[in-house]
Every structure is written in C-alpha cells, then in structure tokens.
Amino acid sequence: MAKKKKILKKQKKPWYRRFWPWVFITIIFILIICVPANIFEKIILLLGVAFIVWQNYKDDKDKVARIAKKNKAQCSLCRQSLKNSENYLLFKDSAYICKDCIAKYNFTKSINKAEIWASKHTINGLKKYINQGKNFDDISLEIDKQKEKEKAKKQAEKEKRKQEQAAIKAESVYYGGYYFDIDKRKIYANTAFHGIEFFVNADEITSYRVAEKGHDENKHHVFTRAAVGAIIAGPAGAVIAGTTGGKINEYIDELGVIINLTDGGNFEVSLLNSKNNKADGFLVKHAYSELNHVIAILDGWKATEKVVEDTKDSTDAPAEIRKYKQLMDDGIITKEEFEAKKKQLLGL
Structure with a gap:
C-alpha cells in the first residue's frame, strides 16, 4: 500500500491543475444563484458543471491506472x-x-x-x-x-x-455547372473539391421544366414563370415561347432548367442568377440561347430513345406475327383478328 501511495505522490498535479475545476464550479454556482435565469438555463449550467467534474475525475483515474500498469511492466x-x-x-x-x-x-x-x-x-x-x-x-x-x-x-x-x-x-458542352456529353448520353457535374464527376445518364431523366424569376422596372411586382413539359412533349421552341412573353421593362434575375429523374429527385442547370438583368440585354439573351441548347440536347436524347424502341418493336414484329398465326391455326383467334393484329404489328 505504501508503494502505491509513493507512485501517486510522484505523479501529483501542480496546484493550479488541482484547484481550477473547483474555482470554476464555485463561480458557476454563484452565477446560478445570483443571476436571473429560467429553470431550463440553470439546468443546462448544472449539467455542464457535472460533465467537467466527471471528465476531470475520469482523466485522473485513467492516468493513475496507466502509471500503475507501467510500474508493474x-x-x-x-x-x-x-x-x-x-x-x-x-x-x-x-x-x-x-x-x-x-x-x-x-x-x-x-x-x-x-x-x-x-x-x-x-x-x-x-x-x-x-x-x-x-x-x-x-x-x-x-x-x-x-x-x-x-x-x-x-x-x-x-x-x-x-x-x-x-x-x-x-x-462535352458546358452549361450551368454541368458537362453534357451528347454522344455518350451522360451528364457530369463540375464539383468544387473533386473536379468533374459523373452525375446521371440520359436514361435516368424523365422530364424537365424551365424556371424563370424576375421583376418589373419599379420592383413592385415579382414574377415567376415555369414552363413544365416532359421531354417527349413538343419541340424546344414551344417551351421557350411560353417563358419569353414578358415586357421589355422586365428584369430577369434567375433562369434555368430543372431536370427530373427516375428516382424522384431533380437538379437545376442554372444559366442566370444575378439581379437587374434587362430582359432584352446581352446576358439574358445569352442565357436563353444556352437554354435552347440544353433543351435541344434533352429532346435529342429522348428522340434517340424512341427510335431505338421503334426499331426494337419492328425487329420483334415477325416473331409476334408467328405467335398469332399459331393461335389462329389452333382456332383460338379468328382469321379477321389475326389480320388486324398483323397490320398493327407491321404499322400498316
């Protein structure tokens, strides 16, 4: 027992390390008693004091254990x-x-x-x-x-x-923080820390909408317009026409394309994000030009998908016709029903 006491005495803390927690606790208790505060604030202070006391005790206990272990080793x-x-x-x-x-x-x-x-x-x-x-x-x-x-x-x-x-x-072509690889049908994000990273495939895109925000000349009226359209619906010009019907005295503050994905998420290709841009000014015209290009890319991807689907359907048509011919031979469907289905599959 005397040997253990000697070890602890040898590792004794300096006086300022031994007494400062108690001085701090005393000050906190005086503040709790004297300073007006609600019960919640006082509870928070008491919990803080309890944590400091516990941490100080834990550090001392761990240090004594390490010293004892080392002296036995x-x-x-x-x-x-x-x-x-x-x-x-x-x-x-x-x-x-x-x-x-x-x-x-x-x-x-x-x-x-x-x-x-x-x-x-x-x-x-x-x-x-x-x-x-x-x-x-x-x-x-x-x-x-x-x-x-x-x-x-x-x-x-x-x-x-x-x-x-x-x-x-x-x-690729670059618009609003994203690189569009038209041939590979991929969109890459230009991130701050990792540079260019793969973002989404064209097949993951379901639809898009054009978002526009601005205000009038006197800033008394703030307007927001959005042309919503699936990629499969209509040419780009029809979408753009729905967003450019403002007066010359309008100012465009934000312009972009919000692209919706198959997983329910979306992201925005922001083409303009600054205040007081005259609707007929260079920046707005340039932003709308980029908007046309982005939508043309999206519509082009969807059109390519449709061509592939139509080709697949036409390739499968002979097999389908043979299947229905067998059904007719077995007496399951009539000749008229077979002919009607045949014309449908051949697109006649």
Whole structure:
C-alpha cells in the first residue's frame, strides 16, 4: 500500500491543475444563484458543471491506472523493470520496451516516427525484424519506401483523373455547372473539391421544366414563370415561347432548367442568377440561347430513345406475327383478328 501511495505522490498535479475545476464550479454556482435565469438555463449550467467534474475525475483515474500498469511492466525484450524508466516505447498490444532497448535498436534517431510505428504494430512484429538482424533504421527505410510508393500511386491516379477530365471537357458542352456529353448520353457535374464527376445518364431523366424569376422596372411586382413539359412533349421552341412573353421593362434575375429523374429527385442547370438583368440585354439573351441548347440536347436524347424502341418493336414484329398465326391455326383467334393484329404489328 505504501508503494502505491509513493507512485501517486510522484505523479501529483501542480496546484493550479488541482484547484481550477473547483474555482470554476464555485463561480458557476454563484452565477446560478445570483443571476436571473429560467429553470431550463440553470439546468443546462448544472449539467455542464457535472460533465467537467466527471471528465476531470475520469482523466485522473485513467492516468493513475496507466502509471500503475507501467510500474508493474517489464521490457518485452530484456525483461528489465520499467518502474524507474522515464523513457519507454508502447506497442499496439500494450507491450513495452525500455530506454536501453530503444537505444540498442536505433529508435532514438526518429522518436516520433518510432512512436507512430509502434502504435500500429505488436511486439512480435518487432521481434521478427530483430531475428532477421534488422533495427529501426531498416524499418524506417521500409516506411519511407512505402510512402514513396503510395505517393507515386496517388500521383499516377491524379494524372489519370486529370486526363479523363480533360477528355470529358473536350467531348462535352458546358452549361450551368454541368458537362453534357451528347454522344455518350451522360451528364457530369463540375464539383468544387473533386473536379468533374459523373452525375446521371440520359436514361435516368424523365422530364424537365424551365424556371424563370424576375421583376418589373419599379420592383413592385415579382414574377415567376415555369414552363413544365416532359421531354417527349413538343419541340424546344414551344417551351421557350411560353417563358419569353414578358415586357421589355422586365428584369430577369434567375433562369434555368430543372431536370427530373427516375428516382424522384431533380437538379437545376442554372444559366442566370444575378439581379437587374434587362430582359432584352446581352446576358439574358445569352442565357436563353444556352437554354435552347440544353433543351435541344434533352429532346435529342429522348428522340434517340424512341427510335431505338421503334426499331426494337419492328425487329420483334415477325416473331409476334408467328405467335398469332399459331393461335389462329389452333382456332383460338379468328382469321379477321389475326389480320388486324398483323397490320398493327407491321404499322400498316
């Protein structure tokens, strides 16, 4: 028991570390009593005080436990007691080596690197190196080689990604923060942190709507117009015509295309987002020109899908006709019904 007391006394905190929590708690209690506050605010303060007391007690208890464990421990290599050792190295499996072994195996040359390595490895890992006649110089060399290898790998990946993004830029058209690859039927987002990233396929798009916000000359009236239309409905000109019927004295503040997806989500291709743009000014005209291009791309993708579907249907027509012919031969359908179905499948 006397031995344990000696250990605790040796690790005694300075006076300012021992008394500051109680000074702080006393001040808080005075504030709770004297300062007017509702019951909820006082409860919050009391909970804060309780947390500080608990944290301080927990830190002391954990530190005493670590000290006691270290004083009972032995060096895992030479079996020397660590009780009076000020320097030691702790491994992942809670094994220790003493200051003599630290010096013997050259851990002292880079103690920070040694501590990081030891925290990720067990004592058996170190013993394997020692059995091979190696010390921490060899381990450190392996660490540096691994870092160089990882650095080279990251650099190669970065260069590859850079080339991929350059290819996307070359093959795509850019509108409102998104790259549209017309031939590959893909939309890429231009993100702040990761650069150009794949966003959606054309097949995931169900419909779109044009959104326009603005105000009149005196700013007494704010207007919002939206032309809603599925991609399968009508040419782009019909959609645009529904949004450009404003007076010359109107100002356009926002203009974009909101694209709806099969999963129920949507995103906006914003082509104009600034105040006081005259409706007949250059910026608004340019934004509407880009809007026409975006909608032409979307309508073109949908038209291509329809051609593919029609081709598929026409390809399957002979098989369907044979199926209905068999039904007629079996007496399940009449000849008139077969002929009508045949004309329907052939598009006659």
